[in-house]
Amino acid sequence: MSLQVENLTVYYQTLRGDVQALESATFTVADGEIMGLAGESGCGKTTLAHSLIRLTPPMRFVEGRVELDDEELPVWDMERMNDFRFKKISIIPQYAMNAMNPTRKIGKMTSELLESRKVDFKATLPELKRRLNLVELSHDVLNMYPIELSGGMKQRMVMVLSTLMNPSLLIADEVTSALDVSSQKAVVEMLVGFRDRGFVKSLIVITHDISILYQIADSIMIMYAGQLAEKASTEVIIHAPRHPYTKLLIASLPKVGVKYSEKRLTGIPGSPPLLLDPPIGCRFRERCPVAFEKCLDVPPFIEIEKDHFVACWKEFEKNAQA
């Protein structure tokens, strides 16, 4: 198992109280797996990503355990995490367009970053250039400042940079949302290429755009309001979802299999609850068409079939009857 997360709970501390943005997340990502992570805006996808790599205030680690390649990640310890960052776990942040220092040439920045991590830049340079070729960037970018690059180029540069140390796990947060459709496709295919070449072992791809996940993900995990709702293989999530939220979400999309990249996760009546004071029990309760009294308790995230996890009381009942 590449990544194993247990009961990970992370809140944002604010003056008005804790924003409960990630509640008891328990899931695994296997070696070589590309896991898509989807859910409405504000459901906690970025929070989950940052919890795994850079947990800083106002984020507060409440509880949980994270293991990567059978080693525990001290996610709550900014300093100790440094040993793992970049080399074992890495991220393409949601803000990749502004991720590079505006006043340093990209090559210079890369070399300073590598040297600071005790990696020999000279020795790494040939590999860096090879990877620039792979993402179709000219070697000249190393002599440029970030503003000299287009959005797509910056995105690819950050992709190369983040994966340069061959991390076990790469989290790609909304790598496509700022790009036009054709560059989206290219970037996504490059990500898969990176996995296939072994630059990264496993991937978590965060997006609103399920059509992209349909193209590349082995599995999809759905979040709702800080809680995990469902995780299963891509085929199962798209064609045989079990969680009421996933069902509505998939149904709200145009026909499966055709392009629906423009469609976002909307079209479900009601809006997600505020995470400052979320409802008790299943947070989807208020919008759920099949909610019943049991839903006042938090449903656990349980494997109801092989590799198919769901957090829904209704589905547990059905499963028990079957």
Next chain:
Amino acid sequence: MRRYFGRKLLIYILTFFLAVTIDWLIPRFMPGNPVQTMLSRAALRAEAVEVMYGYYTRAFGLDVPIWQQYLNFWNALFHGDLGTSVYMFPQPVTKVIMRAVPYDIFLLLPAILLSWYAGNHFGAFAARTKWLDNTILPVGYILTATPYMWLGILLAWVFGIVLGVFPIAGAYSFALRPHLSWTFIRSVLHHWFLPFASLFLVMFGGWAIGMRNMIIYELEADYSHYLEALGAPRRLVRKYAFRNAILPQITGLALQLGVIAAGALVTEVVFSYPGIGYLILAAIQNQDYFLIQGCFLFIIIGVLLANFAIDIAYVIVDPRTRLGMTGEAA
């Protein structure tokens, strides 16, 4: 690049032209008559006054039509002639100003440069260092918030009068004539210290607080977070943040340097230090319009030069401006 500087240069020339015109207008539209003022102090007989009045009006070039005066003014300006001082008649204004300038530079240049360097480094260091942030920074706030006049007088009083370790007037001992000797140099440094220290303290506080706030802002920028996410050590993250935070501080520095031309009015008054600031006060008190005009002109040139220096400095340190110059964005 050429177009960028060409356009900038045009703006500077226009600004200079306008500022000089306003500068020329000031004495002519001010109440009172400088020649009259000067003569009234001489307490001459009435007929003598009339003769003298005619003589001085011609000497100052006030007897020709106003447009002619304006043209003459520009013409004289290009010959480095700013007229004759009334207050120090018959010395030329240029000479009076040039005598004051070295004191300004000697006082302000070290104060500005050292406080800038020390303040920025200290501010950057203090940012996010809890105990410093909680102890020394409040002191910085107090320093910058203190009316400078008050601080200057306090220093003069404590060190000059109570402790008596530093003199509080003049640029060197009144008993000495300027010459090159250790005694004289010691006297100059001795007189220089208090005005310097007061300026340094106040400016240091300002730079330190500015830098601290800038760094905190930069440490929350996306590029800082990305470096952290890739495990860059604190030292590198801060180094990058400093590099970006220093940009606005460079602007501040250049503006301050431009103001050297104006002297440090309050300091020079409090410590009777004979720089431009002191001169301006004397010129105003004596209604010496030509001297005021000369001082202002000098300040205009200083500020414009400083601004030009900022433009060039930015092109060197900030790639974003460099690129903007090729596009239309600039």
